[in-house]
Amino acid sequence: MKALKWALAAATALVCVAPALAEDSIYVPLFTYRTGPFGGSGTPIADGMHDYLNMLNERDGGIGGVKLVVDECETGYDTKKGLECYDSVKPKNPVLVNPWSTGITLALIPKASVDKIPILSMAYGLSAAARGDVFPWIFNPPVTYWDGASEILTYLGGGSIDGLKGKKVGYLYFDAAFGREALPFFQAEAKTAGFDLKLYPVAPADMQNQSAKWLDVRRDRPDFLVMYGWGAMNAAAIKEAVKANFPMDKFVSVWWPGDADASASGEGAKGFKELNWHGPGADYPAFADIKKLVIDPGKSQAQAGEFGSTLYDHGVYNSMLIAEAIAQAQKTTAKKVVTGEDVRRGFENLNLDPARLKAIGLEGFASPLKLTCADHNSHSATFVQEWDGAHWKKISAAIPSALDKVQPLIDAAAKSYAEKNAGWPTRSELCDNK
Amino acid sequence: MFYREAGQFKTTYAADMAVFPIRQDRIGLALILAVAFLVIPAFGGAFFIETMMIPFLVLSLAAIGLNLLTGYTGLLSLGSAGFMGVGAYACYKLDTYFPQVNILVWIVVSGLFSSAVGVLFGLPSLRIKGFYLVVATLAAQFFLEWAFARVPWLYNDNASGAIEVGTHTLFGVPVTGPNALPSTRYLVVLSLVTMLAWIASNITHGRIGRMWMAVRDMDIAAELIGIRLLPAKLLAFAVSSFYIGVAGALMVFLWFGSAEPEAFDINLSFQLLFIIIIGGLGSIVGAFFGAAVLHLLPIMLRAAPPLIGLRVQAATVEQLTDMLTGVLILAVLIVEPHGLAALWKTAKQKLRVWPFPY
Numbered sequence: 001m002k003a004l005k006w007a008l009a010a011a012t013a014l015v016c017v018a019p020a021l022a023e024d025s026i027y028v029p030l031f032t033y034r035t036g037p038f039g040g041s042g043t044p045i046a047d048g049m050h051d052y053l054n055m056l057n058e059r060d061g062g063i064g065g066v067k068l069v070v071d072e073c074e075t076g077y078d079t080k081k082g083l084e085c086y087d088s089v090k091p092k093n094p095v096l097v098n099p100w101s102t103g104i105t106l107a108l109i110p111k112a113s114v115d116k117i118p119i120l121s122m123a124y125g126l127s128a129a130a131r132g133d134v135f136p137w138i139f140n141p142p143v144t145y146w147d148g149a150s151e152i153l154t155y156l157g158g159g160s161i162d163g164l165k166g167k168k169v170g171y172l173y174f175d176a177a178f179g180r181e182a183l184p185f186f187q188a189e190a191k192t193a194g195f196d197l198k199l200y201p202v203a204p205a206d207m208q209n210q211s212a213k214w215l216d217v218r219r220d221r222p223d224f225l226v227m228y229g230w231g232a233m234n235a236a237a238i239k240e241a242v243k244a245n246f247p248m249d250k251f252v253s254v255w256w257p258g259d260a261d262a263s264a265s266g267e268g269a270k271g272f273k274e275l276n277w278h279g280p281g282a283d284y285p286a287f288a289d290i291k292k293l294v295i296d297p298g299k300s301q302a303q304a305g306e307f308g309s310t311l312y313d314h315g316v317y318n319s320m321l322i323a324e325a326i327a328q329a330q331k332t333t334a335k336k337v338v339t340g341e342d343v344r345r346g347f348e349n350l351n352l353d354p355a356r357l358k359a360i361g362l363e364g365f366a367s368p369l370k371l372t373c374a375d376h377n378s379h380s381a382t383f384v385q386e387w388d389g390a391h392w393k394k395i396s397a398a399i400p401s402a403l404d405k406v407q408p409l410i411d412a413a414a415k416s417y418a419e420k421n422a423g424w425p426t427r428s429e430l431c432d433n434k
Numbered sequence: 435m436f437y438r439e440a441g442q443f444k445t446t447y448a449a450d451m452a453v454f455p456i457r458q459d460r461i462g463l464a465l466i467l468a469v470a471f472l473v474i475p476a477f478g479g480a481f482f483i484e485t486m487m488i489p490f491l492v493l494s495l496a497a498i499g500l501n502l503l504t505g506y507t508g509l510l511s512l513g514s515a516g517f518m519g520v521g522a523y524a525c526y527k528l529d530t531y532f533p534q535v536n537i538l539v540w541i542v543v544s545g546l547f548s549s550a551v552g553v554l555f556g557l558p559s560l561r562i563k564g565f566y567l568v569v570a571t572l573a574a575q576f577f578l579e580w581a582f583a584r585v586p587w588l589y590n591d592n593a594s595g596a597i598e599v600g601t602h603t604l605f606g607v608p609v610t611g612p613n614a615l616p617s618t619r620y621l622v623v624l625s626l627v628t629m630l631a632w633i634a635s636n637i638t639h640g641r642i643g644r645m646w647m648a649v650r651d652m653d654i655a656a657e658l659i660g661i662r663l664l665p666a667k668l669l670a671f672a673v674s675s676f677y678i679g680v681a682g683a684l685m686v687f688l689w690f691g692s693a694e695p696e697a698f699d700i701n702l703s704f705q706l707l708f709i710i711i712i713g714g715l716g717s718i719v720g721a722f723f724g725a726a727v728l729h730l731l732p733i734m735l736r737a738a739p740p741l742i743g744l745r746v747q748a749a750t751v752e753q754l755t756d757m758l759t760g761v762l763i764l765a766v767l768i769v770e771p772h773g774l775a776a777l778w779k780t781a782k783q784k785l786r787v788w789p790f791p792y
Contacts, residue, residue: 034749035756046749072748079690079697080489084733087485103694106596110691114612126594176583177595177694204696301747413593420590421600422533423611 024337025067028053028322029089031100036076038231041258041311045100046072047302048315049322051294055286056323058293063323064330066337079103086111095326095343096120098318102178105138112137113425118344120325122318123148123255123277127181128413130377132348135414136429139347141321142277142369142380145228146409147401148254149182151275151382153189154399156224156252161402164195170222172213172229172237175201179228185409186226198222207233214240227253235261242268249273252384258311262387272387273395274310278317278366280385280392282308285361287316310385310392317366324360325350332432348373349432367398373431379403437785453639470624475617484616490722490729491620491627492685497709497721498634499677504707505716506638507670508650509559513552513571514678514706516578519698520548521679522686523588526597530590537602537610538622541683548679549672551578556671560664563653575700582695598692610687619688626684630677635718637673646670647716678706712763714775723774727766732759 030053032046033039053070062068071092073085082104086097096118099105105125112119113136121129121140129138143151150161157163171186173179179201190197198220200213210233217225225246229237234257241251248271255275262269282291287308294300295307306312329338329346338346352369369378381398418424437458444450454460474487500514524547528540555574559567582588589597601611608614609622637643648656649666657663686693705728713724735755739746746754770777784791 032748035752039749043749074748074752076752079694083690084485087481091479091481102594103596103696106594106598106692106694107690110598110612128593176696180595181593409593416591416593417598420530420592421598423601 025069026063026326026337027069027071027089027092027094028326029071029073029085029092029094029097031075031082031085031098031104032072033075033077033100035074036078038077040260041231041256042077042100044258044302044306044309044311045315045318047300047306048312048317049098049319050315051290051300051302052286052316052319053323054294054299055290058299059289063326064336066330068326075099075101075104077101079107083107090115090117093339095329095338095340096322098122098322099125102126109135109138110421113429115340116344117340118325118347120318120321120347122314122321124178126413126417128410128417130375130379130410131414132371132373132376133427134418134424135376136373136427137344139325139371139376141350141371141376141378142366143382143401144377144379144406144410145178145182145254146185146406147377147379147403148275148382149185149226150189150402150406151399152226152252152254153186153193154402155275155384155396156226157193161189161193164193164224166194166196167223168196168198168220170198170200170217170220170225172200172202172217172225172227174207174228174230174233175203178230182228185405189405202229202233202237207231208236210236210240214244217246218244223250225251227251227257229253230256234258235264238262238265238269238272241265241272247271249386255310255314255382259305259309259392263390267389269387270389273384274387274392275382276310276385276392276394277380277382278313279364280308280310280313280394282313284363284365286320286365287361289361290316313365320360320362320366321350324352324356345430345432347371347376372433379406437782438787453635467628470628471621475621478617478620480616483620486730486733488616488620488623488689490725491623492681492689493706493709493725493729494722495627495630495684496678496681496706497713497725498631498718499674499679499681500706501710501713501716501718501721502634502638502646502677503670503674505710505714505720506643506650507646507667507674508563509556509667509670510564510568511571511674512568512700512703512707513555513574513578515698515700515702516575517548517552517675517678518682518685518702519578519582519695520551520675521545521682522693522698523582523597524548524679525683525687526590526599527588529602536604537687538604538626541626541680541687544683545676545680548682549676552671552675552678553668556668556675559667559671572700575703579695579698579700582698594694596692596694597686599687599690602687611691614688623684623688626680630680631718634677638718642669650716708763710773712766712773714773714778717773717775719778720773720775723778727762727774728759731762732756735759 030049033042034046053068057068075082075085082099082101094117098120099108102125105121108119119138123143125140127144127146129135129140130144153161186197202210202213227237242265251272253274257274262272325343325346328349329342332345332349333342348371350371354368357363367380371378379401381400383394383398384396385392386395439456442457503509503511521544525540525544558570599610601608601613607618609618645661645666648661653663709724709728712727714720732755735758736751739751
């Protein structure tokens with residue numbers, strides 16, 4: 001017991017001596033996972049996020065002349081550690097957090113309005129958070145999983161979901177909240193559009209051992225296969241598809257498989273497709289700056305070949321949203337050093353039109369994005385990119401989301417969330433664009 | 435010199451059989467409780483209370499529960515995370531149906547549901563033990579985890595597949611949800627854990643505890659002296675699962691604030707097993723020691739490099755913490771295979787005769 005007391009005393013001492021931050025800086029914590037079962041996907045994302053913000057620090061001295069203090073906290077994709085990270089960064093006045101895990105996002109959502117720290121969950125997390133009037137502190141641009149499902153089906157149907165009539169569509173998904181979220185959408189569409197939906201759930205424990213599911217795929221011979229996978233599941237699925245001789249050009253995934261997932265299957269993976277909302281590669285001025293100012297001087301942890309890969313680009317896009325929200329907050333509030341509340345307003349006034357994208361050196365990288373108080377997602381159009389054995393190639397025009405079908409789902413989910421969490425606050429936050 | 439019972443005479447049998455027969459022990463315990471109830475909530479920082487103390491107490495409670503089963507009755511279980519989940523989901527469902535009842539009532543009642551499930555999965559324990567029982571409890575773990583993810587009724591059909599905790603109050607003060615102060619939640623958890631630990635200590639020191647230990651040491655001999663094995667083992671499963679279930683409800687309602695089924699995966703079962711092995715099998719205080727080593731130590735190690743001015747990458751710190759924790763666990767087990775509780779006992783024994791050991 002004495003030992004315990006000493007330990008407590010030591011811990012209290014540790015907690016009290018948190019380093020004080022300089023007044024004229026903006027604190028941006030990045031929750032990353034370079035360790036654990038998903039570390040393979042998490043590392044390029046973390047590097048992309050880190051490198052873009054560091055580049056802004058090196059090139060422009062931060063944002064609006066205010067230096068960014070970028071701090072990584074390792075979550076290991078574990079909710080417990082994510083909460084620990086959140087509690088450890090909270091006293092340092094972060095202007096936002098990016099949980100990078102659906103579990104952590106869900107745990108933080110109720111805290112956001114109390115702690116006045118906005119949450120950016122880029123294309124993951126709670127889809128219902130697209131409703132800014134119910135979730136004023138949560139932002140999940142540029143697209144939800146329901147949008148993704150509608151966009152994949154539109155692409156497969158040749159421009160309209162109805163084009164799938166009479167076809168057989170397989171849905172291979174990670175059998176946890178993430179994969180099951182899109183399930184009702186697929187089922188409803190199968191009924192209205194008249195296609196045959198085959199389900200292939202992959203339990204988290206069987207991520208790397210999908211042979212049983214692929215036996216079913218061989219038996220059913222679906223015309224198309226849609227995948228919502230994560231972590232090791234993606235690479236394993238592509239390998240199994242190669243083994244099963246499944247035609248790669250009929251295999252389309254949501255936006256999470258990375259370059260390493262596809263390249264692990266070698267030549268066989270040629271033709272594999274996935275949805276994306278930002279241009280493949282690194283052929284943009286801002287990326288050239290990252291290379292020149294961060295990677296070449298050795299200030300990045302990125303391994304060779306990571307730069308410009310899909311997941312690295314996801315990280316850059318995520319940081320671009322952070323930076324733009326901060327810049328917009330500075331513009332909206334005319335303050336230099338912004339707070340969480342200001343950045344929340346920054347997000348709600350975010351307008352990444354082509355001119356702005358050009359100004360930040362990301363012309364052609366991403367499609368324009370506009371958020372408002374009511375719409376925290378923008379339900380952007382995405383495009384399909386194809387793996388050519390070494391790189392991704394953009395092969396389709398922008399595919400808009402079937403918003404008429406997605407919006408009712410989002411409204412219902414937001415309503416149900418607010419109802420089930422008794423005492424969910426009604427929006428009282430300031431809105432700049434009513 | 436200061437820690438010895440010379441001059442403390444016992445005049446009743448009750449005093450002689452007390453759990454803490456030495457006065458210094460009782461003073462020490464009172465001091466610890468005073469620090470825990472008064473000093474920490476008053477002076478502890480939010481991070482310290484929220485990230486260190488609340489999880490430490492919740493894990494300790496679950497470890498006490500597992501210790502009753504594994505340490506005292508000798509029934510090895512890997513289903514603890516599943517039973518924690520039963521507690522959490524039972525509490526969530528009860529709260530959905532009867533929101534007007536105070537949440538603390540439901541947290542305690544949810545332990546009964548976990549108890550019932552524990553008894554059900556404990557039924558094979560009469561016929562099998564050791565590794566075979568591990569497999570049976572492993573089945574419980576996998577089945578329960580499967581149910582949490584696949585039965586929409588359990589999570590109220592939430593699109594996210596997770597359970598979320600709203601705001602509940604006790605005497606008008608919020609105890610759950612984002613508005614509850616860390617110190618309020620800490621005091622609620624601490625009160626429950628203190629009470630349950632006290633009850634557990636009394637159970638293990640009394641007839642039931644002795645019955646369990648007899649079963650653990652040799653079940654045939656226990657049967658011969660008149661202990662009925664099935665009720666004894668099932669009682670162990672029931673009480674143990676009750677504790678674990680309450681810990682699960684506390685974890686979701688007062689610590690996480692929401693939970694996905696993955697929160698109750700097998701890793702948590704292993705963590706609890708490690709806690710009681712490191713802390714000491716068959717010891718209540720060992721559960722606290724083990725939880726401190728497995729939960730508090732990594733946090734302190736993580737805080738160490740920036741404190742001495744080292745700039746280390748977050749992931750590197752994580753790997754180092756894992757390695758150091760592993761090494762420390764091995765070191766502890768080499769020095770004292772019976773866990774920290776045994777080490778603590780030896781230390782007390784040595785202290786008692788210090789400075790003249792002969």
